[in-house]
Amino acid sequence: MPRSRFVPKIPPIDYRIVLVVLAVFFTLVLNARVLGHFYDILGALGAYDRGFAISAPFVLILASLVVFTPFSWRYLFKPFFVVLIATSALAHYGMMKYGIVFDRGMMENVIETNQLEAASYFSVPALLWFVATGIVPVCVLLIVPVRYPSTVLRGVGQRIVMMLVPLVLLGGIGGLYFKDYASVGRNNKVLGKEIIPSNFITGTIQLVKRRYLYADMPFRKIGEDARLVTAPGKTKPTLMFLVIGETARAQSVAANGYDRPTSPFTSQIDGLLAFQNVQSCGTATAVSVPCMFSPMDHANYDGEIARHSESLMDVLQRAGVKVLWKDNDEGCKGVCDRIPSIEISADAFPEECVLGTCYDEVMLRNLDQQVADKLVDQLIAFHLMGSHGPTYYKRYPEAHRAFAPDCPRSDIENCSAKELINTYDNTIRYTDYVVAELVAKLKSYEDRYNTVLLYVSDHGESLGEGGLYLHGAPYMLAPDEQTHVPMMMWMSDGYQTARAVGQECLGDQAQNGAFSHDNLFSTVLGVMGVETGLYQPTKDILARCTANDADMAGRRDGAVEAALATVSAAGPQRQ
Template sequence: MFFPFNKRPTMSRLSFLLLFSTYIAVFLNLAFYHQVIVAMPLDNLRNWLVFLSMPLVAISVINIVVTLASFLWLDRLTIALFILVSAAAQYFIWNFGIIIDRSMLVNILDTTPSESYALMTPKLVVTLLLSGLVMAGVAFWIRVRSPAPFWKSAVYRIVSIAASVVCILLVASLFYKDYASLFRNQKELVKSLSPSNSIAATLSWYKHDVTANLPLVKIGEDAKLAPAMQSGKKNLTILIVGETSRAANFSLSGYGRDTNPLLAKDQVTYFPHTASCGTATAVSVPCMFSGMPRVHYDDELAGHQEGLLDVIQRAGIKVLWNENDGGCKGACDRVPHQDMTSLNLSGMCIKGECYDEVLFHGLEEYIQQLQGNGVIVLHTIGSHGPTYFNRYPPQFRRFTPTCDTNQIQDCSQQQLVNTYDNTLLYVDFIVDKAIKLLQAHQDKFTTSLVYLSDHGESLGENGTYLHGMPYAIAPEVQKHVPMLIWLSPDYQSRYGINKGCLDSLAAKDDFSQDNLFSTMLGLTGTQSKVYKSEDDILTSCRKR
């Protein structure tokens, strides 16, 4: 039925509620139904019936919610909100293969304005405009007719709710075992169903945020500097926290392309079997600095507990955190830190984003003035997508053709990989630059360096892009990260580290971000009860 543009169409309230419940449940959940088909192939009649029952359940649930909201005259607002969040969720689920949960919501909230702008593609704008804003506007444009008196309208709506409940119960009685089996084996599938995914993620985030303001829990209060580190030359360690570098594309890992030409000459020890704590910065960074192993990691506790840098600083070591990736996620809150992007240095920074060389600005002067032992953390923007082409200066554009757009799903696989590999060439340059900086100050300091990426990245494999998938189902490329350690010859001889032993250990053993905490404490000579020798990578290669 069509209406003149200048005349508002009129519908009964029940029809209005049912119409938009159907739109949200069916047309804004196409990505969910696609994932259901992948998980449950429609190769028999029963699977077909189960599949067809899903929209009926979704329509019924949404109809119950919006009908209840109508008793408070909030049905239009509720429908509009459901449309907007569902349209946005479907776009990112469909195009990037993500899942909407609390960690993804935190990832979204922690995204910098420049990173958000990078995601604003014409396709996104058009999709959200047509499927979201326009339809939300239609929900307010349509005139709703309710029968008088009020009790009659109320009865009709109660009957509608009862009918929806009956529909849900009927489906449950017929297909409960099928639903239970599907969602038990595919636990993350429900996180693609809108708008329940966004609602659940928001509630989970709120619950977590409430606990974030709890009193600070101190750890390592007994921290002190080891005697061996108190005499002779001072010690200086640089820890580089990588961003979105996946081990699969590091030539040090055996990748076919030479993406690490400089590091291959630096006598580093590379650890090819290293796992991340999470698949997003908001999880991995606080986890790796917390001292809690991934299997027992409590992000709520980590939010109000001291971490690695607090313990190192308590031992009398000077700590500095240079930031180029939108924040340290709590890891540097109680140590000196500076946001390098705020400097907006010419030639390094464009539209609120900077090349990682900005992290070295003023570092030479800082080291020259450093009197005691020091730890410098460089938090890079690394290979953060989708604008991979903005992560490196033009001279690092060696692999071509490249994907010079934020609409990465429109690029060929080869273009995307080429662009990503160029970011790793720049990562190689940055880490090598840090090593050379340490080498230039070996007359004053005994030096060492650790590089560890926070998580990996998907580059379109199986239709999945970027990162942030739930750990249990995330592809290996999002969890397998590069880690390396460089020890100056002076460090090796002074503290009895056998590099041959370390190289052999790295090649055969599995490691993870769980090892960073105690390895850094051991590397810097920080003694404390929180140190665990079994987690310190260097332990077995120290001369007794």
């Protein structure tokens, strides 16, 4: 087809010029955050070498040329960079707007995000951002004709030069400012995780290596010695509600000292204890949930070992406890794969499920039928939707819109700080209501069961502090808002009597003790009266405040170590 006279003919551009333009684009546009962070760090230092400051963007441009050049061959050049620009634009938006760091943990979180959750991040500003930084550059790259070397030999020679010259220049800059870069890099390791596209590519490679390297790892059973032990004074079976919160941070819970009334319902419950100092195992559901249901602690947790091992729920079921998992979030991350489970469907509960998600009070539906069975020891786990962002406004019904104005949109960075906090606080307050309703339901069963409720969130959330939003930051760099989580516990009088729990002692533990997700595994085993070598009395919160736990607490340290060694032998520990 002849070219229209109205469409100007674009002369071919040498591929080396296109490479330089791409390197500049990635440095000044897609890496604007890391450069901004770098200069913020220098500004905080007060005195610094101006040459060092000026060199930073040139270092990124030169490094980009070295990395990009091998992909500049004909038939590979445009397809490769089309994909790279598009994915980098998405990562750029997440970093600029939410402060997300795309390491291996975040890539795991991204891959495990379901379609509904992914849709919650869509907004008109996000689309416009993607068009400006992704679609437009891609279209320009596709339209511009590129001139390549006439022979393969010449192409090889040119590309060697294209890589050697930047390497020599980088060596020169390194010789001048090595100490400066080493000092800033050593003290601000997050900078390396902010460089696009190396951050998400490296994270993806690490994730793929871990998953497929261990694909043939044998599946391990744990707690095969588990059995129920009847405690002295126990006349009724135990019914426990284990409530796993989502994205609730302790800083926004009134029961943890927050100055807004976000705990109005549980505050009216006699005997309900709010633990003040509890740390999560991870900063994302994909890490925290498997970790808290694993016998491994945070320091030694390995996700692949957990993925190829049974969980706390399996141990309880093997011991004879009737277990059930009810999920209103994004799945149990493997911990409920071998036990009875219910995934809440929006189609089944139209009254409680609007805007594409279900309010957490749906968990109370059909609960009487699910409990009403034989009078046996039971544990029901509830995985709440909680405060899942960024569409916080979808997590609570209008009747629980206590703080206004709120932020009825997903692009939370465009809400005022007041609107954002109001919206998030509404989710915390609504979770408090659901927890109180679950306690009320347990009270209705007290004539038949000794009842217990334990609530703990999987991780926290950033709401703009330090420029960060949402969660998923690398744990070693994560702010307290993402790792300090709320935990609450309530026990019926019957349970307290049967186990001889010292309420005053437990209250002191809640107020002054230091706990984490590491305590969940043994605490639940202790609550349910399950004896196994995996049980560690020092991690059972109740064991510290009971008078008749000699049998349960008398596990031999060697048995514990042997049981944990069996689990850990499945693979290497996390670094």
